[in-house]
Amino acid sequence: MKKISDSTISRLSTYYRTLTNLIENGVETVSSDEIAEINNITSAQVRKDLSFFGSFGKRGLGYKTKDLREEIAKILGLKKKWNIALVGVGNIGRALIDYDEFKKQGFIFKALFDKDPQKIGQEIKGLRIHDIEDACYVAKEKEIEIAIIAVPAKNAQAVVDSLVQCGIRAFLNFAPITIKVPENVMVKNENMSIELEALSYYLTQSK
Amino acid sequence: MKKISDSTISRLSTYYRTLTNLIENGVETVSSDEIAEINNITSAQVRKDLSFFGSFGKRGLGYKTKDLREEIAKILGLKKKWNIALVGVGNIGRALIDYDEFKKQGFIFKALFDKDPQKIGQEIKGLRIHDIEDACYVAKEKEIEIAIIAVPAKNAQAVVDSLVQCGIRAFLNFAPITIKVPENVMVKNENMSIELEALSYYLTQSK
DNA sequence: AATTGTGAACCTCTTCACAGCT
DNA sequence: AGCTGTGAAGAGGTTCACAATT
Numbered sequence: 001m002k003k004i005s006d007s008t009i010s011r012l013s014t015y016y017r018t019l020t021n022l023i024e025n026g027v028e029t030v031s032s033d034e035i036a037e038i039n040n041i042t043s044a045q046v047r048k049d050l051s052f053f054g055s056f057g058k059r060g061l062g063y064k065t066k067d068l069r070e071e072i073a074k075i076l077g078l079k080k081k082w083n084i085a086l087v088g089v090g091n092i093g094r095a096l097i098d099y100d101e102f103k104k105q106g107f108i109f110k111a112l113f114d115k116d117p118q119k120i121g122q123e124i125k126g127l128r129i130h131d132i133e134d135a136c137y138v139a140k141e142k143e144i145e146i147a148i149i150a151v152p153a154k155n156a157q158a159v160v161d162s163l164v165q166c167g168i169r170a171f172l173n174f175a176p177i178t179i180k181v182p183e184n185v186m187v188k189n190e191n192m193s194i195e196l197e198a199l200s201y202y203l204t205q206s207k
Numbered sequence: 208m209k210k211i212s213d214s215t216i217s218r219l220s221t222y223y224r225t226l227t228n229l230i231e232n233g234v235e236t237v238s239s240d241e242i243a244e245i246n247n248i249t250s251a252q253v254r255k256d257l258s259f260f261g262s263f264g265k266r267g268l269g270y271k272t273k274d275l276r277e278e279i280a281k282i283l284g285l286k287k288k289w290n291i292a293l294v295g296v297g298n299i300g301r302a303l304i305d306y307d308e309f310k311k312q313g314f315i316f317k318a319l320f321d322k323d324p325q326k327i328g329q330e331i332k333g334l335r336i337h338d339i340e341d342a343c344y345v346a347k348e349k350e351i352e353i354a355i356i357a358v359p360a361k362n363a364q365a366v367v368d369s370l371v372q373c374g375i376r377a378f379l380n381f382a383p384i385t386i387k388v389p390e391n392v393m394v395k396n397e398n399m400s401i402e403l404e405a406l407s408y409y410l411t412q413s414k
Numbered sequence: 415a416a417t418t419g420t421g422a423a424c425c426t427c428t429t430c431a432c433a434g435c436t
Numbered sequence: 437a438g439c440t441g442t443g444a445a446g447a448g449g450t451t452c453a454c455a456a457t458t
Contacts, residue, residue, distance in 0.1 A: 031438090032441095048442080058440075170410050195217075196314050252450065255420080258418090262419060
């Protein structure tokens, strides 16, 4: 399949959210122009993004909100639930366990890992914290498909390496470091300081 | 000044982090090739990014780690401390207060806001939680420059609107919604589900 | 010999603009 | 008449490749 750009995929996520909101508000049809307006982009961008995957609208009429949401769910793989694991039960990790948005989109925590003996064995939200050493066994048992890395930067690469060995192929990385992985493994980064630093840059510039 | 792309700015942040690590490990010089290698990009990209701001290296020798880090700190505005406010003291918000990476880069929480009467008046890490209604007054007193928005999506726009009124011009938004702001105000988004959905997409594709 | 700094080439993403459908 | 879908044009970002410098 033709390679679709990361920006298109992340915009599809925002369209998905937009459609969810519209549906909740009882809106049944929507134009590319309206979706664009809500998300501060152009309508051509919306149509082009969708066009990579099919034609979901009706000329002159726009898109049925429910149908389009369904189509995007299919594209993004949101028709199924995803089993995810949290590695590193610190502040960030704990916050993510409680983060409703994940559950709402079908991402379900099935396993927690840490290497701190104090934490291992404890339970959070009915989930036991396992020793990271047992990750392969537990990950298989719980059929983990995605791992969220919330360990200190210095441990992140090693943790990912071993999970790749266990067969995990998708990672959401919160550690402020670039993780190396084989070709067929995907890492997405969530680096909160980078965005703050961009704000710092813009404030500094505009003085 | 010439408009610099967002990607260049965010790469500068990663170079900055790379240099910090190298310095901690006693490395005194580094080539664009080494910086590139660490971050999985090309050396031309590193040199081009830097070239927008000056020439900081020596041909044949590379860059002095300490000097280059200093230069990037100047570019990104990291020579000063930034006063930041947290709006919305929920799970995510609490985790951010404890997030060392922010403090390390010079972003210091000076004010917390919430609208829940249960929370108002409480203290976290020596910081009092103020009523969001008092935001303007407190923001001025504490000289807040950047606000982190960690309130539910449905309240985010209103909260930002009022803070813009108070004169705040930079926002890091964790709410899964596109915020509208005037031209001279900057919003950066941290949308964790979007990255997870990208992983979902790639796993679905590669099946 | 090694490595930077950079114009030019290349590639990718976005926007335009309009034919085609409803 | 209104709005989609899309090829073509335009803008922007990345990589190449090499002269310049140490």
